[in-house]
Amino acid sequence: MMAHILSTGDEVLxxxxxxxxxxxxxxxxxxxxxxxxxxxxxxxxxDTLASNIVDISLQTDLCFVTGGLGPTRDDxxxxxxxxxxxxxxxLNVTALASMQSYFEKRGFKFTKDNEKQAMLPLTSKMLVNHxxxxxxxxxxxxxxxxxxxxGVPSEMKLMFEQEIKKVLVTEFDLNxxxxxERLTVFGLPExxxxxxxxxxxxxxxxxxxxxxxxxxxxxxxxxxxxxxQNRYKADSDMAVAKKWVVAQLENxxxxxxxxxxxxxxxxxxxxxxxxLAIAESCTGGLISNMVTDVAGSSDYFLFSAxxxxxxxxxxxxxxxxxxxxxxxxxxxxxxxxxxxxARLKAGAxxxxxxxxxxxxxxxxxxxxxxxxxxxLAGPSFAKxxxxxxxxxxxxxxxxxxxxxxxERLRRHLVSLAKTA
Amino acid sequence: MMAHILSTGDEVLxxxxxxxxxxxxxxxxxxxxxxxxxxxxxxxxxDTLASNIVDISLQTDLCFVTGGLGPTRDDxxxxxxxxxxxxxxxLNVTALASMQSYFEKRGFKFTKDNEKQAMLPLTSKMLVNHxxxxxxxxxxxxxxxxxxxxGVPSEMKLMFEQEIKKVLVTEFDLNxxxxxERLTVFGLPExxxxxxxxxxxxxxxxxxxxxxxxxxxxxxxxxxxxxxQNRYKADSDMAVAKKWVVAQLENxxxxxxxxxxxxxxxxxxxxxxxxLAIAESCTGGLISNMVTDVAGSSDYFLFSAxxxxxxxxxxxxxxxxxxxxxxxxxxxxxxxxxxxxARLKAGAxxxxxxxxxxxxxxxxxxxxxxxxxxxLAGPSFAKxxxxxxxxxxxxxxxxxxxxxxxERLRRHLVSLAKTA
Numbered sequence: 059m060m061a062h063i064l065s066t067g068d069e070v071l072x073x074x075x076x077x078x079x080x081x082x083x084x085x086x087x088x089x090x091x092x093x094x095x096x097x098x099x100x101x102x103x104x105d106t107l108a109s110n111i112v113d114i115s116l117q118t119d120l121c122f123v124t125g126g127l128g129p130t131r132d133d134x135x136x137x138x139x140x141x142x143x144x145x146x147x148x149l150n151v152t153a154l155a156s157m158q159s160y161f162e163k164r165g166f167k168f169t170k171d172n173e174k175q176a177m178l179p180l181t182s183k184m185l186v187n188h189x190x191x192x193x194x195x196x197x198x199x200x201x202x203x204x205x206x207x208x209g210v211p212s213e214m215k216l217m218f219e220q221e222i223k224k225v226l227v228t229e230f231d232l233n234x235x236x237x238x239e240r241l242t243v244f245g246l247p248e249x250x251x252x253x254x255x256x257x258x259x260x261x262x263x264x265x266x267x268x269x270x271x272x273x274x275x276x277x278x279x280x281x282x283x284x285x286x287q288n289r290y291k292a293d294s295d296m297a298v299a300k301k302w303v304v305a306q307l308e309n310x311x312x313x314x315x316x317x318x319x320x321x322x323x324x325x326x327x328x329x330x331x332x333x334l335a336i337a338e339s340c341t342g343g344l345i346s347n348m349v350t351d352v353a354g355s356s357d358y359f360l361f362s363a364x365x366x367x368x369x370x371x372x373x374x375x376x377x378x379x380x381x382x383x384x385x386x387x388x389x390x391x392x393x394x395x396x397x398x399x400a401r402l403k404a405g406a407x408x409x410x411x412x413x414x415x416x417x418x419x420x421x422x423x424x425x426x427x428x429x430x431x432x433x434l435a436g437p438s439f440a441k442x443x444x445x446x447x448x449x450x451x452x453x454x455x456x457x458x459x460x461x462x463x464x465e466r467l468r469r470h471l472v473s474l475a476k477t478a
Numbered sequence: 479m480m481a482h483i484l485s486t487g488d489e490v491l492x493x494x495x496x497x498x499x500x501x502x503x504x505x506x507x508x509x510x511x512x513x514x515x516x517x518x519x520x521x522x523x524x525d526t527l528a529s530n531i532v533d534i535s536l537q538t539d540l541c542f543v544t545g546g547l548g549p550t551r552d553d554x555x556x557x558x559x560x561x562x563x564x565x566x567x568x569l570n571v572t573a574l575a576s577m578q579s580y581f582e583k584r585g586f587k588f589t590k591d592n593e594k595q596a597m598l599p600l601t602s603k604m605l606v607n608h609x610x611x612x613x614x615x616x617x618x619x620x621x622x623x624x625x626x627x628x629g630v631p632s633e634m635k636l637m638f639e640q641e642i643k644k645v646l647v648t649e650f651d652l653n654x655x656x657x658x659e660r661l662t663v664f665g666l667p668e669x670x671x672x673x674x675x676x677x678x679x680x681x682x683x684x685x686x687x688x689x690x691x692x693x694x695x696x697x698x699x700x701x702x703x704x705x706x707q708n709r710y711k712a713d714s715d716m717a718v719a720k721k722w723v724v725a726q727l728e729n730x731x732x733x734x735x736x737x738x739x740x741x742x743x744x745x746x747x748x749x750x751x752x753x754l755a756i757a758e759s760c761t762g763g764l765i766s767n768m769v770t771d772v773a774g775s776s777d778y779f780l781f782s783a784x785x786x787x788x789x790x791x792x793x794x795x796x797x798x799x800x801x802x803x804x805x806x807x808x809x810x811x812x813x814x815x816x817x818x819x820a821r822l823k824a825g826a827x828x829x830x831x832x833x834x835x836x837x838x839x840x841x842x843x844x845x846x847x848x849x850x851x852x853x854l855a856g857p858s859f860a861k862x863x864x865x866x867x868x869x870x871x872x873x874x875x876x877x878x879x880x881x882x883x884x885e886r887l888r889r890h891l892v893s894l895a896k897t898a
Contacts, residue, residue, distance in 0.1 A: 071514045073504030074689060076496060080519070084493030094491045095526070097519035099500070106515075238492075249591045249611070252550030259551070268522075269550050270489045271630060279494075336784075342770025343763035346784045350762025353838055353872055361790035363783055364756075364766045370781035370824055374794060404790055418773055448584035451609070452773055 059092045059230060062118045062202075064110060065099040066125040066135060067209055079124045079214055086218060088236055090226060091284075092120065102126060107138035115142065115200035122222075125209030127192035129171040135206055136195075140179050143199045150178040153193040156186055166191075182206075185221045189213045196225060203229070237282040237292055239300050240316030243307055244275050244461055251276050254306045262299045264288065274457050277316070278303060312468065319464050320348040320355075326471040327358040327408075330478075334467075335404035336362035337375055337396035337411035339387065340430060344460040345412065361404035365396070375399030388413050390431045390442035397433030398440050408470075409435045410463045411442075416455040430459040434466050479512045479650060482538045482622075484530060485519040486545040486555060487629055499544045499634055505688065506638060509656050509701065510646060512540065522546060527558035535562065535620035542642075545629030547612035549591040555626055556615075560599045563619045570598040573613040576606055602626075605641045609633045616645060623649065655704040657712055659720050660736030663696045663727055664881055671696050674726045682719045684708065694877050697736070698723060732888065739884050740768040746891040747778040747828075750898075754887075755824035756782035757795055757816035757831035759807065760850060764880040765832065781824035785816070795819030808833050810851045810862035817853030818860050828890075829855045830883045831862075836875040850879040854886050 063083055069075045080097045087094055095118065100106050107126070114121050126135030140147045154176040161168045178184060178195045185194035185205070190213040196205045205222050207214045243251055248271045255278070258267050268279035280299050284292045304311050313322040327334055336345050336359075346362035349355055363374045368387055371377040377395040385391050393411045401409035414430025421427035428449055433442040443466075447458045483503055489495045500517045507514055515538065520526050527546070534541045546555030560567045574596040581588045598604065598615045605614035605625070610633040616625045625642050627634045663671055668691045675698070678687055688699035700719050704712045724731050733742040747754055756765050756779075766782035769775055783794045788807055791797040797815040805811050813831045821829035834850025841847035848869055853862040863886075867878045 065517075070501075071504055071517065072508055073501045073506075073514075075691075076498055076501040077517075078496055081490075081493045081496040084491055086493075088492055094493075095521065097485075097491065097497075097517075099517035101515065247586060247611075249549035249589055252548075253589060253591045256551075267550075267552070268488050268492070268494075269548070269552060270494060271548070273630070273632070277494075279489075279492075281488075281492075338763075338766075342775075342779075343758075343766025343782055343784065344770075346758075346763025347767045347876075350764075350784070350786070350836075351873065351876075355762070356786050356840075359762075360787040361783070361785055361794065362763055363781070363794070364763065364770070365781055366770070366776050367780040367824065373823060374781065374783070403793060404787065416770075420776075446585075453771065456767075456771070 059120065060118050061087055061092050061094045061120040061122065062114050063094055063097045064114060064121055064123045065097065066102065066107060066123065068101045068132070070099045071101045079209065079211055082211070082215060083122050083218065087122075090223070091236060092226070093236070102132040102134055104134050104138055104141065107134055108141040111138060111142035111199065111204070115202040115204070118202055121202050121204045123204060123206045124214055127175060127194065127206065127208050129169075129175055129191070136178055139182075139197070139199075139204070139206065143179055143197065145179040145181060147177040148180055149173070150176050150182075150184055150193075150195075153178060153184045153195075156184070156193060157191055160187075160191060185217055187213055187217055188220055189216045194221070196222070237284055237296050239280045239296055239314075241278040241280075241300070241303060241307070241311050242275055242313040242316060242318065242322070243278055243310050244312045244319060244465055245310045246276065246307070248276050251278065251307065255303060258299075258303070261302065262295070265295070265299055273454065274461055275312070275319070278307075309469065312465070318348075319461055319468065321352050323464050323468050323471070324349070324352045324355055324358060326468065326475065330471060330474065332358065332407040332471075333404075334359050335400040335406035335409040337400035337409060337433070338362060338364045339366060339371070339396070339413040340416045341412045341456050341460045341463070342366065342416075344456050345410070345463055348460060348464065360406050361400065363400055363403070371396060375403065386425070388415060388425050388429065388431060390433075390444055393431035393433035393442040394435070394440050397435035397442070401435045407437060408467060409433075410467050412459050412463050414455075414459055416452045416459070418450060418452055428455055430455075430462070432459070432463045432466055434470060436470070479540065480538050481507055481512050481514045481540040481542065482534050483514055483517045484534060484541055484543045485517065486522065486527060486543065488521045488552065490519045491521045499629065499631055502631070502635060503542050503544075503638065505690070507542075508688075509658060510643070511656070511703070512646070522552040522554055524554050524558055524561065527554055528561040531558060531562035531619065531624070535622040535624070538622055541622050541624045543624060543626045544634055547595060547614065547626065547628050549589075549595050549611070556598055559602075559617070559619075559624070559626065563599055563617065565599040565601060567597040568600055569593070570596050570602075570604055570613075570615075573598060573604045573615075576604070576613060577611055580607075580611055605637055607633055607637055608640055609636045614641070616642070657702040657704055657716050659700045659716060659734070661698040661700070661720070661723060661727070661731050662733040662736060662738065662742070663698055663730050664694060664732045664739060664885055665730045666696065666727070668696050671698065671727065675723060678719075678723070681722065682715070685715070685719055693874065694881055695732075695739070698727075729889070732885070738768075739881055739888065741772050743884055743888050743891070744769070744772045744775055744778060746888065746895065750891060750894065752827040752891075753778050753780050753824075755780050755820040755826035755829040757820035757829060757853070758782060758784045759786060759791070759816070759833040760836045761832045761876050761880045761883070762786065762836075764876050765830070765883055768880060768884065780826050781820065783820055783823070791816060795823065806845070808835060808845050808849065808851060810853075810864055813851035813853035813862040814855070814860050817855035817862070821855045827857060828887060829853075830887050832879050832883050834875075834879055836872045836879070837870055838872055848875055850875075850882070852879070852883045852886055854890060856890070
């Protein structure tokens with residue numbers, strides 16, 4: 059089952075709004091086993107709309123159109139649809155009734171402009187808009203079944219969920235489905251991930267890999283189309299493929315459930331009933347922000363000290379004045395004392411710390427931009443290590459520093475789980 | 479000048495990412511006076527890519543392609559381009575050299591897979607990627623000039639700004655020069671901003687407004703096309719228009735220089751030679767992260783305590799046990815003591831604090847999700863205020879809380895500057 063999405067409206071082509079509707083539809087359709095092969099966005103121009111509808115009606119089975127159902131002059135979808143299908147528009151009494159009741163309920167005045175919204179192509183069936191005035195509709199044009207929806211995301215989503223899904227399931231035998239597994243990979247460039255997985259296509263016929271680089275993380279997707287032939291062994295095939303991919307990428311797979319690094323660290327801390335404190339200098343609160351983006355993080359995250367000034371490092375984390383005078387703020391010994399200080403201050407089981415040079419300024423020959431010392435302290439130990447990254451970009455450095463610190467903790471927690 | 483945008487990648491059609499690249503390009507091209515007539519998104523499938531490139535090459539003058547330049551197997555753009563243009567791929571030495579230097583700088587290992595990225599169609603010209611490994615390129619196919627860019631937004635944007643703009647201005651007679659002023663607005667919904675500025679078109683002929691909502695901030699752009707007629711008075715016209723817009727939006731304009739709120743706060747602190755400390759609970763480090771995203775923030779930002787646990791609030795910030803027992807962690811009195819504690823601990827001139835319910839869990843009837851108490855402490859005062867926002871979304875709440883705290887500080891600093 060192949061689908062096309064047609065997003066209409068000048069505001070999209072002018073860059074005034076980002077088309078989130080299409081992403082929503084792609085995900086929702088994927089879950090129904092319907093594959094979107096193309097998304098098109100065009101402006102509010104009658105002939106363009108009509109010709110695009112005709113082209114699509116000859117190319118694919120399903121099309122989902124958003125926008126252009128409103129009461130204003132630039133809302134041309136139903137007219138374009140009538141032009142493309144050669145069907146006259148007539149007043150759809152069901153649509154009119156549902157609009158009038160919607161207006162009554164809210165005490166709005168029903169105008170002639172609104173009546174225009176109830177003019178639908180002859181053979182079309184109306185789709186109720188539970189969240190706004192513009193009714194939607196669906197109809198077959200040539201070989202393709204078209205669904206016309208409002209452009210307002212909240213209205214479109216509700217119409218899809220409550221009206222269109224039913225139609226799809228009844229009209230079609232939706233047997234094809236897609237299995238997707240997501241792996242979160244950190245610590246390898248995309249090219250390296252690709253080359254490590256080179257053998258995949260030969261080993262796993264009918265499956266493919268997708269890569270999404272979201273710096274500094276790479277998401278590897280294993281995609282399997284469930285067909286009539288493979289439907290019984292699909293899950294086991296996926297399991298085998300996943301095992302193979304994880305083995306190729308070794309310990310660089312942060313989560314084989316598609317969790318973020320912060321989510322995975324949170325999962326491990328919860329599982330092991332441990333708590334966390336953080337001491338940040340160059341990452342400036344980014345680690346804490348990542349950790350607290352996870353709902354429920356208050357169960358294990360106690361405290362973070364963002365100590366930018368040396369005084370704060372000493373006053374809050376009890377970093378020794380001697381240490382800073384002898385070695386400077388960016389040094390493994392400082393990182394070590396920061397982690398120990400944060401851990402004690404918060405009474406936490408573990409603490410991680412960062413001190414380094416995020417740039418663009420502040421670098422020296424022996425302490426260049428991109429250098430960071432990361433500390434890790436636990437019940438019976440404390441250690442620190444220096445890393446050097448080579449980004450000039452302040453944001454990229456903060457990201458790399460923060461992720462590397464969390465990754466150190468993750469690996470420690472994993473090793474604990476193994477030895478336990 | 480008509481343009482087409484072709485966005486490639488399975489991740490778009492699978493709904494895994496929202497295509498923000500196209501919106502960026504639409505806006506950037508509009509500013510150059512180039513109108514986008516169509517956006518198309520297709521997956522990583524060689525024949526589909528090639529046939530779409532051919533179709534577009536016969537329909538329009540300009541096409542901007544994003545994605546598919548990476549080193550992995552699902553990166554097929556250059557191959558598709560060669561198929562569509564009938565031109566062989568050959569190793570582009572300039573591309574190879576620039577990639578190798580990029581790798582050297584960062585101490586990455588240059589692999590065979592990366593070399594693939596330097597294989598470009600014969601007559602194509604390379605476009606430098608200042609922010610990643612994949613070089614872009616541009617070439618004419620039939621009547622259309624194609625620009626091929628990476629899909630990673632940060633890389634794509636930089637390539638467009640620093641490489642492609644030059645080409646467009648020289649290759650085409652883009653006689654129209656454009657003046658743009660950016661205003662950062664916080665505290666109003668986009669619809670309200672729009673209606674407040676309704677009179678603009680009537681008052682300022684030949685100028686137009688652009689709006690970009692980047693939650694929770696709205697960027698208002700004033701765009702003036704410099705023509706032969708108005709070139710002498712363009713600057714003064716812009717000044718008048720800007721003054722009018724600022725007046726309409728009153729104190730909701732955070733910066734009339736397009737600075738972020740954190741940058742503007744940093745600018746004011748530097749100007750007034752003051753220092754800042756922060757105490758965060760529900761914002762979990764987000765404020766500190768925003769503040770330290772500004773290069774040079776170490777000049778005024780001293781310390782932030784992310785005190786998630788009550789113990790941390792008491793131990794680190796000297797919040798009174800009595801206060802928490804009587805009023806709870808989410809209360810103006812707690813926020814007040816947090817701000818005072820952070821200020822004293824760091825020896826800072828000012829401190830801001832947040833304590834609230836970010837959600838999705840943890841809300842009660844009298845302390846619902848979206849409620850936050852924000853404290854502000856200075857040399858001779860300390861105050862706290864409660865705000866209620868109505869988002870269920872944890873990220874949106876953290877954003878609103880953090881921005882509202884920074885905005886309180888900004889307004890205080892502005893009032894000081896006025897009275898000084």
